[in-house]
Amino acid sequence: MTKAVFTSKVTPSYKDLPEERYHFPRTYLNYVQQTVGDYIVYYEPRRSSAELSSRGGRQSYFGVARVNSVIEDVELADHYFAIIDSATYLDFDTVVPFQEQGKYYESALEKDDGSTNKGAFGRAVRLIPDNEFDRILRAGFAPILSEAPPLEAPLPGYSEPPTPFIRPVVEMVVSRPFRERSFMHSVRAAYSNRCAITGLRLINGGGRPEVQAAHIQPVASNGPDSVRNGLALSGTVHWMFDRGLISIGDDYKILVSKNHVPEDAVRLLNQSGLINLPKDQTLYPNPHYLKFHRDVVFKK
Numbered sequence: 001m002t003k004a005v006f007t008s009k010v011t012p013s014y015k016d017l018p019e020e021r022y023h024f025p026r027t028y029l030n031y032v033q034q035t036v037g038d039y040i041v042y043y044e045p046r047r048s049s050a051e052l053s054s055r056g057g058r059q060s061y062f063g064v065a066r067v068n069s070v071i072e073d074v075e076l077a078d079h080y081f082a083i084i085d086s087a088t089y090l091d092f093d094t095v096v097p098f099q100e101q102g103k104y105y106e107s108a109l110e111k112d113d114g115s116t117n118k119g120a121f122g123r124a125v126r127l128i129p130d131n132e133f134d135r136i137l138r139a140g141f142a143p144i145l146s147e148a149p150p151l152e153a154p155l156p157g158y159s160e161p162p163t164p165f166i167r168p169v170v171e172m173v174v175s176r177p178f179r180e181r182s183f184m185h186s187v188r189a190a191y192s193n194r195c196a197i198t199g200l201r202l203i204n205g206g207g208r209p210e211v212q213a214a215h216i217q218p219v220a221s222n223g224p225d226s227v228r229n230g231l232a233l234s235g236t237v238h239w240m241f242d243r244g245l246i247s248i249g250d251d252y253k254i255l256v257s258k259n260h261v262p263e264d265a266v267r268l269l270n271q272s273g274l275i276n277l278p279k280d281q282t283l284y285p286n287p288h289y290l291k292f293h294r295d296v297v298f299k300k
Contacts, residue, residue: 001038003133004031005061005106006082007124008042015073015081017288018042018063019089019224022082023073028125032082035067039088039170041128041136043098044282058282060095061105061136063226064088064173089224090173091186092140105136130168137169144182145169183225187213190278191232197246197254197275198268200234214238216248216289221296228286231275240265247298248275250287257299 008018016023024032041064046057066088073079096105098121104110106128108120120126138145172178193209194201202210214233217223231248233241240246240261247255252275256266270276277284 001036002034003038003128003130004035004040005043005126005128006040007045009045009057017286018065018084019086019226019229019286020084020288022067022084024080024082024125026078026080028123029070029080031125031127032067032080033070034127035082036069037067039064039066039133039173040082041133041140044095058095058097060097061092061140062095063091064137064140064170065090086222086224087219088174089226090179090182091225091227092137093143093182093185093189094140096136096139100139105139106132134168134170137173141169141173141182143185144178147181179225183215183227183230184213186227187230187232190227190230190280190283191276192279194232194276195234195237196231196277197237197241197270198234199270199276202234210234212238214241216285217292218242218297221292223289223292226286227278227283229289231285236265237268241293242297244293244297244299247294248285248290249294250290252277252285255294255298260299 006018006022006024008016008022015021022032041061043061044057044059046059066085067082068085069083071081071083073081098105098109099116102114104116106120106126108126108128109117111117188209188211191211192201193203193211195211200211204210211232211234214231215223215225216229216231219225223229231241237246245257245261246269247257249255253273254269254275256269275285
C-alpha cells in the first residue's frame with residue numbers, strides 16, 4: 001500500500017465522482033493498484049475540462065479519501081475505476097496550493113534548479129511519501145487542528161517538556177468528532193453562514209453562526225462528509241429537510257411535500273423558490289445526492 005495524489009477536474013462527470021469513484025486510463029493502473037487500502041488526496045488542476053485551453057481550476061489539493069478497490073470500466077476499453085470508501089471522504093477546510101512561498105508539498109514536482117517539473121506535474125496519478133502526504137493534510141485541516149487543546153504542562157522535575165508525539169493527521173480523519181467539526185466548518189464557510197433555503201444569516205451573542213451543516217444523503221445511508229453532499233440550514237429547516245418535508249430539484253428549486261408542511265412554515269422559504277448557492281460552483285450540491293434525497297427521503 002502507498003499513498004498518492006489523484007488529479008480530478010473541477011466539475012467531474014458521473015464517471016468521476018471524487019466521493020465515490022475515480023476514473024483513469026490503463027497508463028496509471030499500476031500506480032492506482034498500489035493505493036488500494038490506503039489514502040489519497042485529490043488535486044484540482046488548472047484545466048477545467050479535457051480542452052487544453054480550458055482554465056478555472058484552483059491548482060490545489062482539496063480532499064482526502066481511502067481507496068477500497070480497482071475495477072474495470074466495462075463500457076470504455078483500457079479504463080478503470082478506483083472505488084472510494086465514501087465514509088472516509090472529507091473535504092479540506094482550506095484548499096492547499098501545490099506551491100506556497102516557493103516550497104512544493106510534493107518534492108517530485110521540483111527540479112534541482114527550483115523550477116516546476118512539468119513532466120511529473122502532468123501525471124494524473126502521483127505516488128507520494130507519507131511525510132509529504134501528512135504535510136498536505138495538516139495544511140488542509142489547519143483551521144480544525146488549530147482548535148485542538150494545548151499540550152499539557154511538563155511534569156514536576158522536568159526542566160523542559162518532552163518532545164510531543166505528533167499523531168499522523170490521517171489517523172484523526174477517521175474520527176467521527178473530527179469529521180463532524182470539519183464538515184460543519186466547510187459547509188458553513190461555503191454558504192457564508194447563511195441558510196440555503198431561508199436566506200437567514202443569524203449570529204449569536206458569542207459571534208457563532210446559528211446555521212447548521214446538513215447532509216443531503218445521510219451518513220447513515222453512506223452519505224459522505226463532502227460539501228457537495230451538504231447544505232447550510234437553520235435549525236427548523238434542517239429538521240424539515242431530514243424528515244423529507246422539503247427537498248431540492250436538480251435545478252435547485254425548493255420542493256415542498258404536499259399536505260405535510262403548514263403555510264406558516266412555507267413562508268419561511270426563499271420567495272424566489274430557489275436555494276442560495278455557494279459562490280464557488282465546485283461546491284454546489286451534487287445532483288447524485290439531491291436525487292437520493294428526493295427518491296429516498298422526500299415525502300412526495
